[in-house]
Amino acid sequence: MTGTPALRPEDRPAFERVLRQALNTPEIRAALRRHGSAGAAAAERLRARALAERAGIATAAAPEYAAYLRQRNTVASCVRADGTPSAGAGARGLLSALAVLAPVLAAAATAVFLLLGYVLGYVPGLGGSGRELGDALLTAGHTAAVVTAVTTAGGVTWLLITAARHRTPATGPPGGAPGADEAWRQALLERGILPFLRDQLRQTQPGRQGRAAHPRRPTLGYTSPDFASPEFSGPGFTVPPSSSEG
Template identity: 35%
Template sequence: MHMNSASHLLIEDRPEFERLLDDALRTAHDRPELADVGRRLNTEQLRTMVLNADVLVTAAATTEYEHFVKVREELRAPAAASARASVLAPAAEEPVDTTGAGLAAVVAVLAPVLAATAAAIFLLVGYILKALSPPPAFADTMLTAGWFFGALTAAAILVAAIGLLLAALRNGSTEVHAVQAEGGGELSDEVARARDAWRHALLERGIVPFLCDALADPSTDPAAPVPYRSAGRIPHLGYSRPDYASPDDGDDLQRPSFTSPDFTSPDFGGPDHQPD
């Protein structure tokens, strides 16, 4: 929906304003002062009016909103700084072992692949030799080696799966701590109280009084024949038609009049009668 005004709310707080407006319209019949919702103006019309006047409505809770934003930013700043510091400068007691981690990852990936390949080769060759008549003496050795590498493949896959699980748990725990460090301020009691105070002020001093004024003003009826004009703090709703009048309306309309020019014939009597 197109807004014809720029709200002073931050982008992240705009959905909260619209959610609070929707809740107020949905529970309007629980308030005696909003009992007329749906008679002359329905909820969609009222919602459009409030959104079109969002600067005026949200200005009623400017003090509470500025305090909410200030507290939220103050609690976000240290968490963001500590998160950046932990990323740029790892702690001395947690040295980074790049070689060990890289070697372990290579072994975890290659060991199952190499073992499975060896198992497939030995088993294939062993069974082919077993099919010969008479079978060679080392056919059983090939089969034994194939089954050994098959067991080694299963063990390597199990070890790799356990390593991946431990790594996922370790990274998940680190991620949870990072999220708590970055967003813990928003969940604090101080920010929650500031947010509740802003929501209460916005609802009671902004949205509800605006809706009451819109419902109490008879000129806000979009079905009224008289074109609606903006009055007080209620924004313009609807369109007005230009006034047209036909040429026959009114007695004061003057029609243009024309008179033919006067022509007189020249005195001309031939060559024998010259004018005096």
């Protein structure tokens, strides 16, 4: 028989956040205000008691916590499998680098060819050979501009596909329901922490504390108003008359 999963150390900050949320609910805040000036101290005592009993409180949301752990383990397995080095991963890395570098190099070549072509083709005094070289450079610049546009479009497309492929395990992990962490926190709040806080507040009501602080006084041998003692009253005993009576 599988036991209830214990709250793991990495999930304790999440438990404390849910506890803080519970202490700030209108119901608990109204109950704390009934403690008067000791409200802040009472809230801190409640928080300390809940943290001390978090292992037992967490069992109230054990099914949701087990589902959350299964989803988290599945996501971790997918990430480890996707991050394993392989020849395909190296090729994808090389293609990603080319997708970034090729448009940059093509743009730089375009700028250089066009600049030199305009300088050699339109500066006077260079002669016919200068104009021919300038025209050739302008043609090369226009070709490089087309290459720049094509490589830029291809690089952007490749980067978008790669980003979508890497984002798929995080958005839809197989074998686990989406939002299992939120379901666990909600169950922990409604079935674990809030009932614990209500029970603690019922045990520390001001009226109950006042009655506990003033216990009943023990009944003495005399009662009001005649202060007759049970030790000296009853059958077989007669109170002697006063000396003033005749």
